[in-house]
Amino acid sequence: MEDKRMAAEASIKYIKDGMTVGLGSGSTVNFMLEQLAERVKEGLKIKGIPSSLKTERYAKQLGIPLIDFSKTTKIDIAIDGADEVDPNLHLLKGGGGSLVREKIVDRAADKLIIIADSSKIVSKLGEFPLPVEVLPFGFEVTTEQIAAGGCTPVLRKKDGQPFVSDNGNYILDCKFNSIEDPLALHEKLKCITGVVETGLFPQMAHKVIVARDGRIDILHR
Numbered sequence: 001m002e003d004k005r006m007a008a009e010a011s012i013k014y015i016k017d018g019m020t021v022g023l024g025s026g027s028t029v030n031f032m033l034e035q036l037a038e039r040v041k042e043g044l045k046i047k048g049i050p051s052s053l054k055t056e057r058y059a060k061q062l063g064i065p066l067i068d069f070s071k072t073t074k075i076d077i078a079i080d081g082a083d084e085v086d087p088n089l090h091l092l093k094g095g096g097g098s099l100v101r102e103k104i105v106d107r108a109a110d111k112l113i114i115i116a117d118s119s120k121i122v123s124k125l126g127e128f129p130l131p132v133e134v135l136p137f138g139f140e141v142t143t144e145q146i147a148a149g150g151c152t153p154v155l156r157k158k159d160g161q162p163f164v165s166d167n168g169n170y171i172l173d174c175k176f177n178s179i180e181d182p183l184a185l186h187e188k189l190k191c192i193t194g195v196v197e198t199g200l201f202p203q204m205a206h207k208v209i210v211a212r213d214g215r216i217d218i219l220h221r
């Protein structure tokens, strides 16, 4: 937890006065929100665009000013977490189930900074089951088609019921073990009707701030 907090703190210096800031999701991002709220109290002027309802609620509770995404398409910087980061800075995300909105916000940003502890750094993506958001309609068929690609999709559940994303969809956690080509796999999955989005974020991160045993490393693409 301390490393997540450190990585979060190291990202704050990239947020400058006047910026529109994409706010990712997850426990590491929550540390960033807490520190950002402190800067806002000290006078930093920013507008946040949250990437999930959870982040929106927490940012509001902390007093971070938000702007309606329908009012702007320009995001200066986005700060987000990740479940896995490979040596090319390709990301696997969506452990918290917010991958679609995260991808929209992160892609819209001029710069995407990922904050993580060292447990997220891997040589190959895929040990963490890949979250794939699918439409509830016909999801059994979609599941079969995804499984034919060489993985075991498991419908994410919460309190015994299917987990429902902020967009009203289901999440399939797909264990691939090792993903050779993240971009190719993403494109293949996106061709399946019923797949809304995958948790693969290839070629998106500009910087990854990693904290390991109290030390910060910055990885660049």
Ligand SMILES: O=C(CO)[C@H](O)[C@H](O)COP(=O)(O)O
Pocket: 024, 025, 026, 027, 028, 029, 080, 081, 082, 083, 092, 093, 094, 095, 096, 097, 098, 099, 102
């Ligand atoms: O992609 C995400 C949510 O959909 C998160 O960024 C990812 O799961 C990392 O979470 P945490 O910071 O809690 O380890």
